[in-house]
Amino acid sequence: SYVLTQPPSVSVAPGQTARISCGGNNIGSKSVHWYQQKPGQAPVLVVYDDSDRPSGIPDRISGSNSGNTATLTINRVEVGDEADYFCQVWHTNSPVIFGGGTKLTVL
């Protein structure tokens, strides 16, 4: 089976840049999607197909994907960005695979 590896936590000060990684074997050959989940709420799609943003998602949030690592980048981090973030891909025999999630803490 295909495994996506995310750091359990990332901490950043307001106004700084947060980078959340999602590691997988040759993940650069796949389309990666990212979700933001705030406490007590459902996940929200924030990046799809590696780097595209749904309408309503600020351009402070961006994605990239190459080699064995995909990265979600949040520039000028705000307190409201504090949430869990999950990456997702598909792989043979499994249409949807999620990473374990990363808790972003804004210090």
Next chain:
Amino acid sequence: QEQLVESGGGVVQPGGSLRLSCAASGFTFSSFVMHWVRQAPGKGLEWVAVISSAVNTKYYADSVKGRFTIARDNAKNTLYLEMSSLRGDDTAVYYCATSTIINGELIVWGQGTLVTVSS
């Protein structure tokens, strides 16, 4: 505005059964692929099952295969998840979600319904 509303969650004994529903509105339900995703308390997201728009393709996670059945009624704009032989590790919030293709991104999510398996 696209909306998904789950219902049917509750407390069930181990070995029991439960049927979840997901009512869709604000979009053409029959045109979209539908998924169930669950999240155990304090844990990450786990994909459960998917059904194609035309109902002719279904996939399941290994953890639920043979115990859960995904179904949809396009005339009623409703998605279902029939769960049987429930176990403690099935305890979770269950979300329904849409995508445009079987292995695509999950675009719209419901707010979830909690299933607790306990004696």
